[in-house]
Amino acid sequence: MLVTKERIDIDRQQVLRSIGYGTDCKLPTRLASLVDDYVENVHNLIEPSYSCVVRDINLVQDSRVIIDGSIIFESKVIASLLEQCEKAAVFLVTIGEHLEEMAYRLVEDGLIVQATVLDAIGSVAAEGVADFVQGRVREIADDRGLVISQRFSPGCCDWDICQQRRLFWAVGGDSMGIHLTDGCLMIPRKSISGIIGIGPRDGNVENCNPCKTCDKHNCHGRRGM
Amino acid sequence: MAEDILALIKENVIQGRVTRDDEGFDEGLVGQAGVSELAKEALAQGVSSQDIIKLGLSEGMDIVGQKFEAKKYYLPDMLASAKAVGAVMEILEPYLTRSNIKPKGKIIMATVKGDFHDIGKNIVSILLRGAGYMVKDLGNDIDPQVIVAAVREEKPQFLGLSALLTSTMLRMKDTIQALTEGGVRDKVKVIIGGVGTSEEFAQSIGADGYGADGFQAVRVVDKLNTSRKD
Numbered sequence: 001m002l003v004t005k006e007r008i009d010i011d012r013q014q015v016l017r018s019i020g021y022g023t024d025c026k027l028p029t030r031l032a033s034l035v036d037d038y039v040e041n042v043h044n045l046i047e048p049s050y051s052c053v054v055r056d057i058n059l060v061q062d063s064r065v066i067i068d069g070s071i072i073f074e075s076k077v078i079a080s081l082l083e084q085c086e087k088a089a090v091f092l093v094t095i096g097e098h099l100e101e102m103a104y105r106l107v108e109d110g111l112i113v114q115a116t117v118l119d120a121i122g123s124v125a126a127e128g129v130a131d132f133v134q135g136r137v138r139e140i141a142d143d144r145g146l147v148i149s150q151r152f153s154p155g156c157c158d159w160d161i162c163q164q165r166r167l168f169w170a171v172g173g174d175s176m177g178i179h180l181t182d183g184c185l186m187i188p189r190k191s192i193s194g195i196i197g198i199g200p201r202d203g204n205v206e207n208c209n210p211c212k213t214c215d216k217h218n219c220h221g222r223r224g225m
Numbered sequence: 226m227a228e229d230i231l232a233l234i235k236e237n238v239i240q241g242r243v244t245r246d247d248e249g250f251d252e253g254l255v256g257q258a259g260v261s262e263l264a265k266e267a268l269a270q271g272v273s274s275q276d277i278i279k280l281g282l283s284e285g286m287d288i289v290g291q292k293f294e295a296k297k298y299y300l301p302d303m304l305a306s307a308k309a310v311g312a313v314m315e316i317l318e319p320y321l322t323r324s325n326i327k328p329k330g331k332i333i334m335a336t337v338k339g340d341f342h343d344i345g346k347n348i349v350s351i352l353l354r355g356a357g358y359m360v361k362d363l364g365n366d367i368d369p370q371v372i373v374a375a376v377r378e379e380k381p382q383f384l385g386l387s388a389l390l391t392s393t394m395l396r397m398k399d400t401i402q403a404l405t406e407g408g409v410r411d412k413v414k415v416i417i418g419g420v421g422t423s424e425e426f427a428q429s430i431g432a433d434g435y436g437a438d439g440f441q442a443v444r445v446v447d448k449l450n451t452s453r454k455d
Contacts, residue, residue, distance in 0.1 A: 020299035030248035031301050110311075112351070113304045116344060155390050181366065183339025183393065 008048050008128040010039045010121055018120040034117055042121050047096035048129040051171040054089045054140060054198065057082055071170050075159035077210040078195065081149050084204040085197035089137040092171045093129040094178055094191035095122060122190040130192045141198045147206045149197035156221055157210065167193050230267045231280040234260055238285025241305025243312045250302055264313045274320040278357065282310045286355055290440040303439065304348065310355035328359040330450050332383035333375050336365035337396040342389035345419060349385060352439045353446065369403035376409045382453060383446055388419040398430040414449045418442055
């Protein structure tokens with residue numbers, strides 16, 4: 001496990017977007033003050049840590065991917081993402097449990113607006129840690145003259161969330177204080193796991209977007225075309 | 226006089242103001258009475274709790290719903306209004322009990338097994354309470370058999386199921402199947418919701434209704450409630 005000393009910047013606009021506000025919306029003063037206050041003071045509730053391993057991809061065939069001889073993932077989407085890649089970075093990030101404990105307390109106290117804003121900040125912070133890890137993987141790839149793919153997480157598209165266990169084992173999730181429920185969800189909830197492909201700079205890896213060929217047009221996770 | 230105070234309650238529901246210390250959606254309202262002070266004042270004036278609910282809270286929330294659908298209000302604005310309604314309902318509770326006023330119906334809410342996402346469920350629960358329903362919230366990550374047992378014991382007219390993940394959406398089908406196997410499917414109308422769900426998905430798993438957002442969920446429950454009584 002690595003605990004990043006980096007301060008995870010919380011993008012205020014991203015927080016507002018995640019609770020529905022676009023840039024052209026009227027933002028009530030009370031909400032603007034609340035979001036500003038939380039974004040400014042939330043850092044003591046965020047303990048960013050991550051684990052990431054870069055391993056060789058041994059086989060990509062149909063919907064099966066074998067990494068490092070023993071990590072097997074089954075997913076057409078992940079197979080298409082990694083088809084042109086030589087290596088895969090498997091990662092796990094979390095912001096710890098303090099923020100969600102505070103959000104629970106706010107709900108119990110009936111402060112549901114505050115809890116919703118804090119929860120949104122937690123999601124943005126967790127994505128921020130994942131962005132940080134993705135940046136580190138990009139640096140590793142760059143040093144080798146390679147590029148990285150988009151990142152995907154178990155539970156997305158056809159990648160069965162149960163395969164979270166294989167990913168968890170690969171990165172030593174238990175040592176990060178994260179545990180999996182029977183349904184393979186992570187506790188603390190503000191945690192993200194996933195995979196990033198590393199491959200040649202020929203355009204196929206960077207530009208691979210499985211969403212382009214997916215017919216779930218209303219999917220909330222659909223990536224930009 | 227009663228009309229004046231009911232109009233003020235309605236306006237402060239729209240503004241999402243519980244007490245006089247609260248800011249509203251619009252600025253410059255701090256210091257003016259919020260719904261809590263207004264509801265107490267209305268009761269002191271002899272306004273009935275039914276009128277406060279119907280002409281103050283429900284009419285206010287109708288407008289909040291219209292603003293939400295017109296994208297003039299967003300999630301936190303709607304939650305502030307729902308909280309204002311909840312605050313008044315707490316004040317009115319002893320009056321409603323004393324007057325023997327029954328809730329419109331009873332609904333059990335749950336996020337299905339394997340899913341911990343509960344914000345949507347909590348919002349729908351608040352709106353349903355504000356709309357006059359008795360809500361029992363089982364929480365999240367709820368096993369189908371726990372839901373079946375709760376339906377048997379609580380005898381609700383409605384069951385609201387929530388899921389966010391594409392993988393856990395399928396647990397809604399398992400839950401409906403468990404209701405059937407437990408012999409209680411015909412005792413309860415099942416309404417589903419959650420980011421990945423849709424009307425088509427609801428139909429495909431045998432649910433009775435689908436709410437795309439909190440307000441639509443309330444409308445669907447209202448509609449099913451009316452047809453149940455017809």
